[in-house]
Amino acid sequence: MSDNPSTRFHVNGAEQTVSAEPDTPLLYILRNDLGLKGAKFGCGLGQCGACTVLLDGHAVNACDTPLWAVEGKSVTTIEGLSAEGALDGLQQAFVDEQAVQCGYCIPGMIMSATALLRREPQATGEQVRAALERNLCRCGTHARILRAIERAIHEGAGRTA
Amino acid sequence: MTAPVLPLWLNTNRRLDRWVRFDEDGRATILTGRVEYGQGAITALAQIAAEELDLDLEQVRIIGGDTELTPDEGHTSGSRSMDEGGTALRTACAEARAVLLAEAARRLDLPVERLQVEQGRIGGADRTREISYWDLPHRELLAREATGLVQPKPANRYTVVGRSAPRRDIPGKVAGRPTFVADLVQPGMLHGRVVRPPSEGARLLSFDEAAIRALPGVVAVVRDGDFLGVVAEREEQAVRARRAAIAAAHWQEPGLPVDADGIHAFLEAAQTTDTVIVERRDEAARARGVTRLQAQYGKPYIAHASIGPSSALARWDANPDRVEIWTHSQGVYPLVREIAQILGLPTASVVAHHVDGPGCYGHNGADDAAFDAVLLARAVPGRPVMLQWMRDDEFAWEPLGPAMRVKTAASLDADGRIVDWQLDLWSNGHSQRSGMVKTDYPNATLLAAWHLAQPVARMPQGDPLMAGGGGMARNGEVLYDLPNQKVVAHRVEELPLRVSTLRALGAYANVFAAESFMDELAQAAGEDPVAFRLKHLSDPRARAVIERAADASGWVPNAPSDGIRGRGIGFARYKNGYGYMAVVAQVTLEPDFRVTRVVAAIDVGLAINPDGIINQTEGGIIQSLSWTLCEAVRFDRERILSRDWETYPILTFAGVPEVEVHLINRPEEPPLGGGENPTGPTAAAVGNALAHALGVRVRDLPLTRERIVAAMG
Numbered sequence: 001m002s003d004n005p006s007t008r009f010h011v012n013g014a015e016q017t018v019s020a021e022p023d024t025p026l027l028y029i030l031r032n033d034l035g036l037k038g039a040k041f042g043c044g045l046g047q048c049g050a051c052t053v054l055l056d057g058h059a060v061n062a063c064d065t066p067l068w069a070v071e072g073k074s075v076t077t078i079e080g081l082s083a084e085g086a087l088d089g090l091q092q093a094f095v096d097e098q099a100v101q102c103g104y105c106i107p108g109m110i111m112s113a114t115a116l117l118r119r120e121p122q123a124t125g126e127q128v129r130a131a132l133e134r135n136l137c138r139c140g141t142h143a144r145i146l147r148a149i150e151r152a153i154h155e156g157a158g159r160t161a
Numbered sequence: 162m163t164a165p166v167l168p169l170w171l172n173t174n175r176r177l178d179r180w181v182r183f184d185e186d187g188r189a190t191i192l193t194g195r196v197e198y199g200q201g202a203i204t205a206l207a208q209i210a211a212e213e214l215d216l217d218l219e220q221v222r223i224i225g226g227d228t229e230l231t232p233d234e235g236h237t238s239g240s241r242s243m244d245e246g247g248t249a250l251r252t253a254c255a256e257a258r259a260v261l262l263a264e265a266a267r268r269l270d271l272p273v274e275r276l277q278v279e280q281g282r283i284g285g286a287d288r289t290r291e292i293s294y295w296d297l298p299h300r301e302l303l304a305r306e307a308t309g310l311v312q313p314k315p316a317n318r319y320t321v322v323g324r325s326a327p328r329r330d331i332p333g334k335v336a337g338r339p340t341f342v343a344d345l346v347q348p349g350m351l352h353g354r355v356v357r358p359p360s361e362g363a364r365l366l367s368f369d370e371a372a373i374r375a376l377p378g379v380v381a382v383v384r385d386g387d388f389l390g391v392v393a394e395r396e397e398q399a400v401r402a403r404r405a406a407i408a409a410a411h412w413q414e415p416g417l418p419v420d421a422d423g424i425h426a427f428l429e430a431a432q433t434t435d436t437v438i439v440e441r442r443d444e445a446a447r448a449r450g451v452t453r454l455q456a457q458y459g460k461p462y463i464a465h466a467s468i469g470p471s472s473a474l475a476r477w478d479a480n481p482d483r484v485e486i487w488t489h490s491q492g493v494y495p496l497v498r499e500i501a502q503i504l505g506l507p508t509a510s511v512v513a514h515h516v517d518g519p520g521c522y523g524h525n526g527a528d529d530a531a532f533d534a535v536l537l538a539r540a541v542p543g544r545p546v547m548l549q550w551m552r553d554d555e556f557a558w559e560p561l562g563p564a565m566r567v568k569t570a571a572s573l574d575a576d577g578r579i580v581d582w583q584l585d586l587w588s589n590g591h592s593q594r595s596g597m598v599k600t601d602y603p604n605a606t607l608l609a610a611w612h613l614a615q616p617v618a619r620m621p622q623g624d625p626l627m628a629g630g631g632g633m634a635r636n637g638e639v640l641y642d643l644p645n646q647k648v649v650a651h652r653v654e655e656l657p658l659r660v661s662t663l664r665a666l667g668a669y670a671n672v673f674a675a676e677s678f679m680d681e682l683a684q685a686a687g688e689d690p691v692a693f694r695l696k697h698l699s700d701p702r703a704r705a706v707i708e709r710a711a712d713a714s715g716w717v718p719n720a721p722s723d724g725i726r727g728r729g730i731g732f733a734r735y736k737n738g739y740g741y742m743a744v745v746a747q748v749t750l751e752p753d754f755r756v757t758r759v760v761a762a763i764d765v766g767l768a769i770n771p772d773g774i775i776n777q778t779e780g781g782i783i784q785s786l787s788w789t790l791c792e793a794v795r796f797d798r799e800r801i802l803s804r805d806w807e808t809y810p811i812l813t814f815a816g817v818p819e820v821e822v823h824l825i826n827r828p829e830e831p832p833l834g835g836g837e838n839p840t841g842p843t844a845a846a847v848g849n850a851l852a853h854a855l856g857v858r859v860r861d862l863p864l865t866r867e868r869i870v871a872a873m874g
Contacts, residue, residue: 020395020397021377021397024397025397028395028396028397031344031396032395032396035346036337037337037338037339037340037341037343037344038336038337038338039337040341040343040469041343041469041470041549042468042469042470042552043552043805043806044400044551044552045552045805045806047805047806047807048468048806050468050469077337078335078336078337079336079337081337082336087332087335087336091335091336094331094335095327095331095332095335098327098328098331098772098776100199100328100330100331100334100335101199101200101201101520101776101777101780102198102199102468102517102518102519102520103199103330103331103334103335103340103517104341104467104468104469104518104519104520105468106334106335107334107335107337110335128814129814129815129817132814133813133814133815134813135814136468136806136811136813137468138466138467138468138519138520138522138784138811139199139468139520139780139784140779140780140781140782140783140784140786140787141776141779141780141783142783142812142814142817143779143783143817143819143820144776144779146814146817
């Protein structure tokens with residue numbers, strides 16, 4: 001194990017150094033080495049979006065992002081949105097709209113929407129749907145998720161995100 | 162006078178302290194055998210307990226599904242949590258309150274009828290003297306059996322039940338806090354993966370075990386007959402070892418008796434056990450028939466396709482052997498009984514704790530994963546093993562919702578009234594839940610049990626009894642007032658693919674067929690689909706949901722289609738005894754076929770948590786749209802081919818319509834479940850809307866572009 005090179009990158013603003021095989025999916029590093037369980041394993045194939053995190057501000061699937069690819073970069077996970085303990089505007093909108101059933105896909109949904117709202121604080125409904133097109137939900141919470149994001153946009157969550 | 166009859170689960174778990182305990186911090190802990198899987202049951206049960214105990218909702222903690230703590234309530238399934246689970250809990254809490262009040266009355270020297278309770282504080286109207294639940298010797302007082310002699314609170318005095326309560330688990334889930342089984346961490350925890358055969362019945366011919374054992378981080382390679390698994394220090398090492406093991410294993414596959422394209426012909430031609438579900442006869446009415454119609458409908462195998470593959474954590478301790486499991490099973494007690502039986506352990510030596518999992522919608526891989534984790538943990542005693550299935554494990558091995566064929570035939574009289582109705586359905590049984598079928602030899606439903614070197618025989622296929630709503634024949638009978646109605650269930654003996662319960666069981670296909678056929682009959686009678694249904698329906702609650710859905714959707718009677726847009730309605734009363742639901746769907750054919758709007762009305766009696774019911778209903782509608790528009794498990798004569806989200810596509814945001822749910826709350830009626838009502842009516846509404854737009858009907862699910870093009874011929 002000691003043969004593994006160190007990878008340095010930022011997670012939720014803090015610098016991290018981890019030692020693991022360079023092709024290890026970022027998802028396992030976040031969940032097991034850094035204890036950040038918000039991003040979920042859904043498919044391991046980059047198809048479902050349950051593991052979505054931000055890499056230098058862009059939404060990516062942590063399950064098919066190898067560790068070597070994040071060297072020197074900045075990763076934001078769902079835990080990073082409420083770093084001070086309080087939910088951010090988008091997360092709060094999901095609570096206000098009760099936009100959760102099982103909740104397994106929800107962190108990925110929120111991260112994809114966060115990436116969009118940072119880019120487009122006044123995103124249209126069409127832009128929201130397009131941004132979430134690769135995030136699957138099996139419980140059928142879609143209508144509430146759309147309402148929650150709409151609420152967050154209306155309340156200006158994107159401007160402070 | 163006969164003794165009062167206790168509610169089902171209170172009768173089998175009579176001790177009051179098995180249901181409610183008072184904690185030192187001014188709160189109460191409610192124990193329920195029900196579990197949460199995103200349907201909101203736990204929040205609604207907390208509301209029921211708070212109501213009966215006169216506590217604020219915030220004073221109630223609740224624990225669901227734990228073999229060391231909670232009552233045994235079997236499986237959380239079939240939309241029965243409010244009806245069965247809620248009734249047992251309500252009765253237990255009402256009786257606990259009465260026992261405590263009797264003691265409070267003695268201590269306060271006040272008649273018990275004069276006492277009032279607020280936030281657990283008990284006193285007379287003037288409140289000059291007070292005592293609380295926590296001041297009383299509650300432990301001793303609740304260490305008794307329920308009598309069933311205490312009447313729960315009447316619905317007109319409810320203050321907590323009937324109001325929308327925010328789900329308790331949502332803040333943690335949106336914050337990304339560890340919530341799910343797969344998020345658990347224990348000291349010294351290892352990671353496991355299973356290596357399943359390529360298809361059912363495949364035998365392991367050869368396997369280079371040493372090569373896998375030599376891989377970095379691998380702690381154990383478990384081989385027991387045709388069961389294979391790996392355990393490693395790190396998760397990615399377990400995944401790599403699994404990948405290598407798949408390449409290193411050679412299997413002999415027996416093949417499948419049929420492929421996906423041939424499944425309906427197969428079901429019809431197969432040997433069956435036939436049961437007449439209902440037969441209502443009126444020969445004079447039948448003789449009035451002048452127009453006869455018949456049709457056949459098809460439903461493919463559908464996957465639960467939970468968004469998270471099944472997971473479980475297990476720790477095996479030796480001397481004496483004991484195993485502890487953290488699982489998202491729907492039934493921890495049946496699970497531990499079966500595991501104990503397979504492994505020859507006393508039941509008390511297998512302990513299971515329910516922890517949240519991804520949504521399951523029925524019997525998926527959750528229980529199988531729990532047993533897999535136990536088998537892996539047994540190889541590394543003392544060290545916890547976290548197992549998660551990979552995506553293809555879930556698709557290829559979860560018990561699927563069975564494929565079905567449904568045929569309908571009916572006659573109309575000269576007044577356009579249905580005088581004769583027959584529905585025949587072909588399917589495998591819809592339940593492989595543990596303990597479902599008793600045999601005079603040990604049987605098992607857990608996948609790995611069939612693969613062990615000393616296998617336990619597979620449980621024969623089972624189907625819930627009609628008394629409980631039925632399985633394959635669920636909602637085969639229609640609620641309409643028909644002088645002749647016959648329903649025959651043809652249970653197919655051969656089982657091409659592993660199947661079990663999926664949300665609403667047979668009701669999805671049966672309601673799709675019956676409600677599609679209602680539209681075909683309406684058309685033959687030259688009548689509007691809404692008016693035609695109302696003409697055959699006297700049940701006022703049934704009429705009310707149809708009228709509400711039609712009104713709210715802006716239904717225009719007899720409106721012709723412009724050839725591009727269409728609208729359709731679907732209705733059912735789930736299990737013919739649970740929730741009423743009517744759905745109107747609007748569709749367009751341009752630029753592509755899509756559902757644009759869905760308006761539904763539901764009546765589930767007393768709505769304990771109205772927003773929870775609406776959330777479940779919206780979800781059920783969208784999931785049914787996904788089944789109806791997109792889903793079919795692919796398989797050939799070798800194996801299941803749907804193994805990921807590309808080979809098993811589901812509905813995405815692009816296809817999600819506007820959804821509007823109208824709740825007709827009836828506080829005076831008993832509460833009925835909400836989770837499963839939408840599946841059939843939604844499918845029928847979409848099929849009918851498509852037929853309205855297109856002028857021709859697609860009768861085989863899913864309603865894909867290829868089928869639409871073929872129907873347009």
